[in-house]
Amino acid sequence: MTMGGFAFLLRILTWWQAALCAVAALGFNAFLLPRLGGRALYRPIDALRGFPLGILLYPLAVLLLILVFPQRPDITAAAWAILAVGDSLATIVGRRWRGPGLPWNADKTWAGTMAFMIAGSAAGVLLAWWTRPAVAPSPAMAFVVVAPIAAAIVAALVETIPVRLDDNLSVPAIAALVLWGGSLMTAQAAGAGAGIVLHNLLPAVALNVVVATLGWRARTVSTAGAVAGAAIGIAVYACTGIFGWLLLFASFFVASASSRLGLERKALLGIAEERGGRRGPGNAIANCIVAVSAAVLAVTTPYRDLALLGFVTALTAAGSDTLASEIGKAWGRRTFLIPTFRRVRPGTSGAVSLEGTAAGVTGAFAMAALGVAAGLLHPNYIWYAVVGATIGAFAESWLGATLEAPGILNNDLLNFLNTGIAALVAVMLAALIR
Numbered sequence: 001m002t003m004g005g006f007a008f009l010l011r012i013l014t015w016w017q018a019a020l021c022a023v024a025a026l027g028f029n030a031f032l033l034p035r036l037g038g039r040a041l042y043r044p045i046d047a048l049r050g051f052p053l054g055i056l057l058y059p060l061a062v063l064l065l066i067l068v069f070p071q072r073p074d075i076t077a078a079a080w081a082i083l084a085v086g087d088s089l090a091t092i093v094g095r096r097w098r099g100p101g102l103p104w105n106a107d108k109t110w111a112g113t114m115a116f117m118i119a120g121s122a123a124g125v126l127l128a129w130w131t132r133p134a135v136a137p138s139p140a141m142a143f144v145v146v147a148p149i150a151a152a153i154v155a156a157l158v159e160t161i162p163v164r165l166d167d168n169l170s171v172p173a174i175a176a177l178v179l180w181g182g183s184l185m186t187a188q189a190a191g192a193g194a195g196i197v198l199h200n201l202l203p204a205v206a207l208n209v210v211v212a213t214l215g216w217r218a219r220t221v222s223t224a225g226a227v228a229g230a231a232i233g234i235a236v237y238a239c240t241g242i243f244g245w246l247l248l249f250a251s252f253f254v255a256s257a258s259s260r261l262g263l264e265r266k267a268l269l270g271i272a273e274e275r276g277g278r279r280g281p282g283n284a285i286a287n288c289i290v291a292v293s294a295a296v297l298a299v300t301t302p303y304r305d306l307a308l309l310g311f312v313t314a315l316t317a318a319g320s321d322t323l324a325s326e327i328g329k330a331w332g333r334r335t336f337l338i339p340t341f342r343r344v345r346p347g348t349s350g351a352v353s354l355e356g357t358a359a360g361v362t363g364a365f366a367m368a369a370l371g372v373a374a375g376l377l378h379p380n381y382i383w384y385a386v387v388g389a390t391i392g393a394f395a396e397s398w399l400g401a402t403l404e405a406p407g408i409l410n411n412d413l414l415n416f417l418n419t420g421i422a423a424l425v426a427v428m429l430a431a432l433i434r
Contacts, residue, residue: 003058004084004123007077011131015070022063029055057168058083065176073134075183077127078148079175086120086152087159087171104282105162116156124148124175139183147182151175164407181293185300193299197238204237207245220256221284228281232288239295240311243374247312248291250370251319254363255287258326286412287318290419309381309430310423312371317389317422318415320363324393328356337401338394350401352394364389384426384433392422 003025010018033055061083065076094112102108128144155175159167212230215221221229229252237245291314298307328335329346332353337344344351368385371377377385396418403409409417 001084001088004081007080007084007127008130010073010077010127011134013073015066015073018073018076019063019066022059022066025059026056026063029059054166054168057166061168061172065172069176069180071135072180072183074128074131074139074144075176075179077131078124078151078179079172081123081127082120082148082152082155082175083168083172085123086116086156087167089119090116090156090159102160105160107162108160113156113160116159117153120152120156120175121149124152128179140187142187143182143185147179150182151178154178161410161413163410163413165409165413181297184297184303186302189302189304190300193239196241196299200238200241201234203242204234204245207237208233211249222281224281225284228284232284232292235292236288236295239299240308240376244295244311244376247315247367247371247374247376248288251287251315251367254319254367255322258323282412283415286415287322287419288315289416290314290423291318294423305378306427306430308376309378309384310427312368312377312381313385313388313426314419314423316364316367316371316385317392317419319367320360320389321393321396321415321418323363324352324356324360326356327359328353331355338398348401349404350397350399352397357393360393361386361390381426381430384429387429388422388424388426391425392418392420395421 006021009021013021062076062080065079066073069075090112093115094109097109097111099109099111102110102113125145125148128139128148132138132144152175155171155178158170158174208230211233212221212226215229216223216226233245233248236248291311294307294310294314298304298311301307328351332346332355335344335346335348335351335353335356336342337348337350338352346353364386365382368377368382368389371385372379372382396414399409399417400411400414404411404414
């Protein structure tokens with residue numbers, strides 16, 4: 001936590017000076033700290049592996065923030081503060097006042113999570129305000145106050161996900177992404193978007209409550225999944241209208257229907273979806289959070305076309321990837337791991353097949369074409385969406401083959417990374433080629 005105090009220097013240092021300091025800190029933690037008695041800071045798992053992973057990842061995360069946002073020290077400082085103060089106090093409060101655990105992760109407590117949100121928000125706002133004069137032009141005070149609070153809340157929730165991905169990477173990464181999204185918003189765009197959202201809000205609530213109820217009664221989603229799906233649907237409809245919602249529904253329909261294809265064979269192999277293919281809240285949020293974020297950016301930033309490209313690509317990636325996975329498990333003759341191409345049994349994490357890949361690419365074309373037909377995507381952008389979705393799917397397969405078995409990532413995080421990588425690739429292609 002005390003190391004977060006160095007974030008105050010970002011107001012006076014240039015980005016390259018700050019980067020050199022982060023490199024020096026990384027070298028110190030790697031080579032000098034263990035020789036100066038720093039081994040007392042090792043966790044039991046650090047002692048077993050022979051080096052302190054967390055202590056190394058902390059300065060590495062700060063270095064990456066500085067390099068990614070060289071002209072926005074306020075984003076780096078706020079994300080750093082959320083990590084240093086929010087994450088640390090969550091551990092202290094959670095251990096001292098244990099209290100009840102979270103339903104989805106008994107190792108995390110409500111007290112610790114709330115401490116993360118409150119302390120992280122306060123520290124993030126303070127550092128964003130402190131470094132504001134170092135940014136030209138100075139960001140609006142609304143960003144300084146609101147964006148760090150939103151970033152701390154989202155980062156606190158991500159920190160509760162039961163995986164072994166180190167918090168020193170996940171927390172600042174998620175916080176920085178939220179802060180970056182907030183930095184794109186303008187008062188003019190948000191004012192115009194507010195009218196769109198208010199106009200769509202009532203039909204959005206009515207339609208999604210009905211659809212979520214019907215989905216729950218049809219046993220395609222669990223109770224919690226229906227609630228999460230309704231919230232996602234309301235946000236998408238409010239920001240993108242009925243056609244954006246229809247694309248969301250199409251993505252969910254493709255995923256749900258494909259989960260039931262070849263169910264008997266998949267059940268015999270022990271690779272069928274849990275709950276008979278019923279979707280839970282984690283699955284809905286992981287597959288749709290990138291699309292929802294892009295939908296919000298479409299009505300709050302001047303970059304509506306690119307935001308809608310990200311929206312369509314994220315939903316395309318979610319639907320086509322599930323289609324590829326389920327077709328591969330049901331009818332794939334030979335399945336391989338990326339990048340070694342070693343043959344494995346169907347259903348192995350990260351496995352791909354020719355049949356599944358062909359189904360995924362076909363599904364991606366169909367979903368992107370639907371986005372064009374709905375007026376959400378420019379016809380020239382369809383290739384960006386398909387390429388992005390395909391790259392996202394292969395990236396997910398590679399990460400699943402290497403990081404899911406050790407527990408570093410789980411299926412929900414892999415789905416999130418799939419849609420995020422897909423949307424990022426598509427938007428970057430459009431920005432570079434236009």
